[in-house]
Amino acid sequence: MQKIYFDHAATTAMHPQVVEAMLPYFTENFGNPSSIYEIARKNKQALDESRDKIAKLLGADPKEIYFTSGGTESDNWAIKGIAEAYKNKGNHIITSAIEHHAVLHTCEYLESQGYEVTYLPVNEYGQVDPQDVLKAIKDTTILITIMYANNEIGTIQPIEEIGKIAREKGIVFHTDAVQAVGHIPIDVKKANVDLLSLSGHKFHGPKGVGVLYIRKGVKIKPLLHGGAQERGRRGGTENVAGIVGLAKALELALENMEENNKKMTELRDYIIKEVTSRIDHVKLNGHPTDRLPNNINFTFDFIEGESLLLLLDMKGIYASSGSACTSGSLDPSHVLLAIGLPHEKAHGSLRITLGDENTKEEADYFLEVLPSIVQRLRDMSPLYEAYKKEQNL
Amino acid sequence: MQKIYFDHAATTAMHPQVVEAMLPYFTENFGNPSSIYEIARKNKQALDESRDKIAKLLGADPKEIYFTSGGTESDNWAIKGIAEAYKNKGNHIITSAIEHHAVLHTCEYLESQGYEVTYLPVNEYGQVDPQDVLKAIKDTTILITIMYANNEIGTIQPIEEIGKIAREKGIVFHTDAVQAVGHIPIDVKKANVDLLSLSGHKFHGPKGVGVLYIRKGVKIKPLLHGGAQERGRRGGTENVAGIVGLAKALELALENMEENNKKMTELRDYIIKEVTSRIDHVKLNGHPTDRLPNNINFTFDFIEGESLLLLLDMKGIYASSGSACTSGSLDPSHVLLAIGLPHEKAHGSLRITLGDENTKEEADYFLEVLPSIVQRLRDMSPLYEAYKKEQNL
């Protein structure tokens, strides 16, 4: 059976060139970059070069790049680190209702510590209105954190505009760009952001390594106290191989971005068009155009997400429902609720996230098997039965 | 020129079998363990198997093993997580003066947050007296954190006894076992510990991955808020390859521990005997017998550590002075100060940490070049000049 991986937003396979770039740092150049002798200097150099490369690709200065263990740590650090550093200025944080749990749960934690958090609503497409941000700002606001692009529905936020408002008001602005970096062009200066989180495994890099961009001049408290690594701001022996891998992956992603995105956008729009024409009672979630080139998110009325995934799995198609890290939890997607879907529909979404290796043939195979799977589940569904009765079908 | 790596406490090269074990999780089995489909199930299984393996090797239950990004995160999490979870019970923490910065700086941070920290002194060999722990306990004590073995001088602490006291008093006991795990036999039950930190790269595993053992029943707050990974206690997509590598490395380390330790202890004692007999004004730091089999730490009077390291580097010998992550900082070693060395001597230490691949021939080469290097630096030293004048030499 063919296997079709349609879940690139959950994680990606490492690019063979990334693995190759990392290998020398496992056994040969293994020294601790903090050591002064020759064998470690090679590692220090690899670290510096990776930092330079990433900085350049993001339009940042190398001194603004801090390595972390992934998107979650970057988000936690950004939010807690700013909250603490600016606590004398105020205790109010602005975020959105559709953030990743790494941001939402961190904000909820801060609420338990006496901070006040405003969770901005989004429109039906999942977009934050910059005017809402402006209106939410108080004298006590110390941080705005709004994600660059959403992991479930792919909607891209008006980051530049929000950043402009934050800059004008003198408020620190963080963006969780874990789903955006490596997928759409990003320049930290143009985006007007003060902090930006990214994670290697979302663009064919390694898992367990990420970056927090911290603009020069922004005060932040450490989250991981320890050695003097990362200019004294983040302790821990550096994951050199992982960092080299992340830098390589980002380089490759950006090198091929234009071409890949063209291809994926076409495939995305083809799937959207075909699914909505071949199947009834289906809705595309997220913005029709301000969305990641690789993201498709549908809700099929009357059916539940997990069942759908399992049947697709049986056909060799790997997709997801909600974000990967909340499967196993029973909550409906907070993102789908926030864009106005009722509870029962917020359980029934299908997320397809493409990679550059996906083909039209794969899409066609998916389009071929999907209608009968959906029908099969609907035939089993009491909601569908009730609906049909109502409609006298 | 031959190259002799004598800095295994800073970091180690990955074992080729570890790299091999990791490779399939880079490109082939790359799924997100939280996903439900087939390709990700393999990853979930690898994660579970690694957890089981590590639990077994430490005498723990798999549900007590939590993966982190390394020793620093484990230490930060243990200390902050317990401090917060038990803050209604009290605000007093007991630690020692010779902990790693990942513990010390975290404790200092907690002091700034209203916690009270007792830094227990150590004797001339760097050991904490369990009676001092007992005496320091107050009604408000919520955590005792004492390292298993010291990273600079290799001294092993009476962990079992301290653990017994903690258990009797009903106080949570954490140990930073980053230098001990994989090097000496450890059983968490026998050691009477509630939490234990370890880090993969110290025993030929990967950098950027660690473990926090958390005994069943111990309450702890998360440090990294986010997805539901690690039983909801630590968010972030799991570094599957790194975790598989850590488990493999630990397995290999324990398999060969007895044999390796016998060999390293002999080599260690040989070097100690020869250096102290061939060179004047030299002192072994740390405990003569309660020390890690691979650790040697000398101070040479009248000379400074970095110069010594650079000259050894020129001869192809890679050693260190103080811990790797503080080189580049100008502070004398807090560990050497704590065992009673005066400031100028606390700058002049040489740490040799052996690995199983080090040979007698390497030791002999080191013993051959060391005396002239020490003499050369002494001839340059105004302190030595003053000493000689004083002695009328």
Added chain:
Amino acid sequence: MYSEKVMDHFMNPRNVGEIENPSGVGTVGNAKCGDIMKIYLDIEDNIIKDVKFKTFGCGAAVATSSMATELVKGKTIQEAMKVTNKAVMEALDGLPPVKVHCSVLAEQALQAALWDYAQKNGIEIEGLTPPKEDDDHHDIPEDNE
């Protein structure tokens, strides 16, 4: 970490040693901070005929002492006064930021030796100030961000 020039001066330090009956000696630094520098001068007719040093300190401390002595050897006192820490650093093709203070130490050792010479001979050297007691040369301003 270090430039080739630094390593060269560390590995092959110029002018290590002592001068018997020197015209001036300066000792600066503090063993507590991990560094002491001692510079000996032999001055005749306003010219630094010979210079020697001894240093307890890191690689940069040794290299800056060596370079500082090289830069003043055979020069007039006035020329020697121009050998600042910056001049020493430049001559060494730079130092890592945490090591800048080592070059400050070299400048101070030199000036302390000149001061000693001036005191002994009752002369005044333009721009020369007495060495500060226990100068905290480690206190280099951080780029605080």
